[in-house]
Amino acid sequence: AQSVAQPEDQVNVAEGNPLTVKCTYSVSGNPYLFWYVQYPNRGLQFLLKYITGDNLVKGSYGFEAEFNKSQTSFHLKKPSALVSDSALYFCAVRDISGYALNFGKGTSLLVTP
Amino acid sequence: DGGITQSPKYLFRKEGQNVTLSCEQNLNHDAMYWYRQDPGQGLRLIYYSQIVNDFQKGDIAEGYSVSREKKESFPLTVTSAQKNPTAFYLCASTQGIGGQETQYFGPGTRLLVL
Numbered sequence: 558a559q560s561v562a563q564p565e566d567q568v569n570v571a572e573g574n575p576l577t578v579k580c581t582y583s584v585s586g587n588p589y590l591f592w593y594v595q596y597p598n599r600g601l602q603f604l605l606k607y608i609t610g611d612n613l614v615k616g617s618y619g620f621e622a623e624f625n626k627s628q629t630s631f632h633l634k635k636p637s638a639l640v641s642d643s644a645l646y647f648c649a650v651r652d653i654s655g656y657a658l659n660f661g662k663g664t665s666l667l668v669t670p
Numbered sequence: 671d672g673g674i675t676q677s678p679k680y681l682f683r684k685e686g687q688n689v690t691l692s693c694e695q696n697l698n699h700d701a702m703y704w705y706r707q708d709p710g711q712g713l714r715l716i717y718y719s720q721i722v723n724d725f726q727k728g729d730i731a732e733g734y735s736v737s738r739e740k741k742e743s744f745p746l747t748v749t750s751a752q753k754n755p756t757a758f759y760l761c762a763s764t765q766g767i768g769g770q771e772t773q774y775f776g777p778g779t780r781l782l783v784l
Contacts, residue, residue, distance in 0.1 A: 566710075606772060
């Protein structure tokens with residue numbers, strides 16, 4: 558079975574500081590990994606995905622994520638946080654044979670001025 | 671949210687009533703999905719469809735039904751058998767069915783019970 562875990566319910570960061578939102582995964586075989594962001598009462602917006610190749614994936618709005626196979630992690634990062642980055646972030650995984658995504662429970666990011 | 675529309679934005683259900691949530695996409699995507707979102711539980715898969723006139727149950731299909739008569743439409747019916755329907759419902763689609771495909775989401779419908 559495939560799954561992801563987001564160990565932090567909430568992350569607090571000061572504006573201008575780097576941010577990290579953690580995600581670990583469990584799949585059989587090679588994973589396809591995704592990050593999405595959700596603003597209140599809105600649908601999910603795609604940020605980035607890892608399929609294969611470079612372990613550092615760059616995405617929308619200055620976000621990036623690092624795939625670490627040995628640690629089975631796919632942490633989301635941004636060098637300098639903005640107040641507007643405050644939202645709910647979801648990590649998701651799909652294995653090669655799967656169709657739908659398995660989502661983590663989400664991490665609420667709060668960036669304070 | 672562009673390309674996938676969901677209606678209505680808010681929906682109220684009375685006891686014993688069936689209600690239908692609409693999902694339409696103009697992306698020419700083959701596959702469509704319905705998820706349920708509850709606070710602190712992430713998204714859970716209700717149904718998905720890879721092709722017209724075919725669909726499969728997800729993890730929490732009980733109390734729900736779907737149809738896929740047209741490529742662009744994937745309506746979800748919440749039946750009276752669903753005893754706890756209050757949630758945020760999200761529709762998504764992918765161009766193909768490969769594992770690397772990105773899912774794109776609609777804006778969601780919030781269902782409330784009167």
